[in-house]
Amino acid sequence: MRGANQERALAILSPLAVLVVWQLCSTMGWIDQRYVPSPVSIAQAGWDLALSGRLALDIGATLRRLVVGYVLGAVPGVALGMVMGLNRWVRAAIDPLIAAIYPIPKIALLPLLMLAFGLGDGSKVAVVAMSVLFLTVINTTSGVVQLDQIYFDVARNYGTPWYKLFLRVILPGALPTIFAGLRISLGVSLVVLVSAEFVASDAGIGALIWASWQTLVVENMFVGIIVITVLGVLSTLFLHECERFLVPWRRN
């Protein structure tokens, strides 16, 4: 157990150390503060943004779009993936569609999505949902298809009705792979969302980053980047905890 605690301590100390070194270099003038602001000035800018309420507004907008888009993509994605995994005709019909659309960077579709869903939340949620949908479908299908035949043999031998087969064999069997898909989708959706907020936005962390760069208020840009990083870390942790709860047999 001591090893794990030491690891945890290091995980917190090492980024802190980086910050301290950074601040030192900045104060000593080794890092040009005109281009790379010091951690202290970034913290100050972050504080100002928080006080003005601007930061809360942007975080709220981004978070809202992330959660809604993610759920809208993941739920149908997993459902469709399961159907495709279990039924070869559905799989044969839909696979080519996925293969054709998946490689298109969803950001490239953003202008179309803006026409269809509007400039604000609508298009951002849509682009996130699309990215998540494709990733989860592919992973879920794979998770179901690669289930060892022996599980089906055992289930049949012990007289498993179809709904129990689904709930007690197929779903848990595919769950680790499904979660892999969910994890990848989370990372991708954050990237896609921030990029979309660069293109057309009134609020959101992406809009904050982009606008700060356009007006050369570099501190704010760093604040935005840090917020995104924190958002990414927290959401990954959250997903990890969910996985620990739902997939306890993979604890190693």
Added chain:
Amino acid sequence: MKIRMDGLSKVFGEGDSRTVALQGFALAVDDGEFVCIVGPSGCGKTTMLRMVAGLEAPSGGDIRIDAAAAGGRPMNSMVFQDQGLFPWMTVIDNVAFGLEMRGLGRRERRRRAEPFLEMIGLTRFRDHYPQQLSGGMRQRVSIARAFATDPEILLMDEPFAALDAQNKLIMQEELLRIWEGTQKTVLFITHAIDEAIALGDRIVVMTAQPGRIKEIVPVLDFPRPRKPVELRGDPRFGALQLEIWRMLEDEVRAARLQAKV
């Protein structure tokens, strides 16, 4: 007659890839009998077992199974070569799986599964996951699972093949200990002739593909209850083993030739 197979055959594939796995297989098994099946690779023994289990449909011939008057017991439970334990269920839930599929609630089925866990000596591992167990332990769980639903027939497909020699001997003893007194009919497939002799009342020797019965050898010299380890010391054991090997030898060589072509 508990199980009767007549002219059983199984064909896979068509045209160029057509294989006759089993042909004209006829066997009658008594209630409570322990029958071992030995044969070269590809002789269709697993296919035959799967057909008895209902996992595969015969291409020709039929299987008749005499169900016991007392209803509610499952006809058969199969023990697979690579256990087939569900990694997402704990040991106790795996053992209780058959009971769960028969509609028992969680508390009830776990209660009923406990004694079987004790029977294989793994009570301490009740809440562990299969990945945390060794191969031998997993196979014991698989056997416990098969016994837990109290089936009339046990179908076992090379259950000890993956174990090392020492664990194999121990498991053979365990199996006999558990089985003796339950009156279950057992069909047991194995590659190891010594194992077949140690466990079985009769030994069915199969030919190479297409699989048929070459010979049925009764094991008369060793009354039950048996101690598999001690049997090895008996000279009649070695003689029987040699006799059966002679029958098998040609078939094994033929199978090897088939594989080369």
Added chain:
Amino acid sequence: MRKLLLTGLLGLTFGLGTATAGAQPVKIGDLGIVADAPFYIAIEKGYFAEEKIEVELQRFNSAAQATAPLSTNQVQVVGGGVGAALYNAFARDWPVRIVMARTRDMPGFSSDTLVLRNDLKDKIKSAKDLKGHLIAINTPASVLHYMLGKLMESEGLSIDDVQTISMSWPNMAPGMETKAIDGGTVVEPFAEQFSNKNISFPFKRAADFMKPPLEVSVMLYSKTWADKNPDQAKAFTVAYLKGVRDYYDAMKGGPKRAEVIEICAKYTTLKDKAMYDKIQWSYMDPNAEISFDGLRDQQDWYVKHGFVSRRANLEGVVDGRFLHYALEKLGRVEVK
């Protein structure tokens, strides 16, 4: 004797080599817009070559993007839009200098326009009627944003009385077509193109209400470059000013117009030559003199609205030496 001759020749070659202003080519950060015309004209008509300068063009998407490379001397010259980015760069002591004016909006030569959706033509008659509407701007705290703010202030309101959203000019077209936005602040040729497509009409041009005239862009030099290569910078300014004067002539409908349009169509993103007669050109002062009042008012506005945190001393960031030299050499043009 032969050794002396050889050494002499080598020395001469070296001397000539370094004497040629243009030891390194001057990198220009251009945007491919009509305001960059003087660069293109000076290239095509050999003005840079006359001053013994080589130049290289480096395309950027926006002036704000070009400002950072300018400050690190990766490019030496940029025609920069006035905006919060520029003032923030000065406030951070970035080594860039304003050397002369570039474009501004004058009556008849006002590219900066607020366009509104056609269906709002009857509903919105004055700036007061804009209250509560959603207007798209291309970049926050840009000269167009400032323009919109000044428009609202001209009728006693403020920028906070409208809602704004940032989007690129091309995206404003579908934005208006789907009625997602009510209008946008654009430059030519977008104003003309949107009118053509029946999407919007020009509601107000900057020259309609901006007093003093809207300073849209200025010429920026990298301070590092200008300090180390003053001769090259001077020569560059001379060549550039010649280009400006050709543009001015074309702008006024003079004999050079066809030629200038030809050059613009070749270098800028506006390839349709017929369009040049339909749009309003940006105004360029042939003497390129800066309006301090205009620059100061913009800075104040950005500071007031929180886009710029620290006021820079504007006199300190203007370096008039090069323009002074060029005007001495070429003489002034009388502006009618």
